[in-house]
Amino acid sequence: MSEPENFLTKSGKEFQALADGMFQAVVEALNDLCGGKVSFGAPAVSTGSADNMPRGFSGPFAVAACEATGAIAGPFAWVVDMPTARALVALMLGAETPPDAAKSTALEPDETDAFRELASNACSAVGAVLRMAAPDVSASLASIKTAAGAKELLDLLRGESVFIADAERPMLLACGADLCAAALRHGAGAAAGKALSKSLERILKIPIPVIVVLAEKAVPFKDVLNLTEGSVIEFDKSSAEPLALLVNDRKVGIGRVIKIGERFGLRIEEIGGPEDIVYKLR
DSSP: OOHHHHHHHHHHHHHHHHHHHHHHHHHHHHHHHHHHHHOOOOOOEESSSSOOOTTTTOOOOOEHHHHEEESSSSSEEEEEHHHHHHHHHHHHHTSSHHHHTTTOOOHHHHHHHHHHHHHHHHHHHHHHHTTTTTTOOEEEEEEEEEEEHHHHHHHHSSSSEEEEEEEEEEEEEEEHHHHHHHHHHHHHHHHHHHEEEEEEHHTTTSOEEEEEOOOOOOOOHHHHOOTTTOOOOSSOTTTTTTTTEEEEEEEEEEEEEEEEEEEEEEEEEOOOHHHOOOOOOO
16 A cells, blocks of 8 residues: 555545645635636545546646645645646736637746746645644745646656545645645644633633742741841842742742832743643643
């Protein structure tokens, strides 16, 4: 069993939702440049092989090779057959007449420039979907290529791809299996984080004491009983040292005293992130 087939066998149902989002994002990105006239159906997910090329994919093709980097990394491609590429370019350029279907083996120079912009937007749209799972992901357009038919297309896609394709019209996203698996993994983590956030909504509204600790000192209980008005307690701590910030009696950071009008405040100099604070408060 190939890597894409293995991935879809294990995670096909979960991946379908991500595939829908990626495909729809590309359609919306194309619509932004084509005046809202682009329409494609729901995508079907399959492995990338010559035996299961989507209907209508016989070539020649225009291929935008892209690369995702960051927490989710790997190659992916946006592929359309040449007549569809020319039609999209015509919409973007505002052509009054539809392109000649017979002239489908290559794009003219001005069409190539326009297609590059369409491809760049499509690539960025996929990157935006991946960033929902891992914010540090970036996606860039590596090159524009052409393929004469299905076999050459598969060679350009390095053979090991998951197809996200319109079942009726010739447009697909071809993603590396490793990239798909990483996106699904991070997406599951992001979904779990959102579920956790919802469960914490009420807790986050609960007021808790925030305390600034000037200094601490252990003294015998009898000395405490002997304290009277005007007594002075001397601490070993220097007045120049930072003060501890406690939340619910747990130290979460340090800072220095500042004056704000007739009041004083604490300028934070060091504090943990949200996860660290929550961990300390458990």
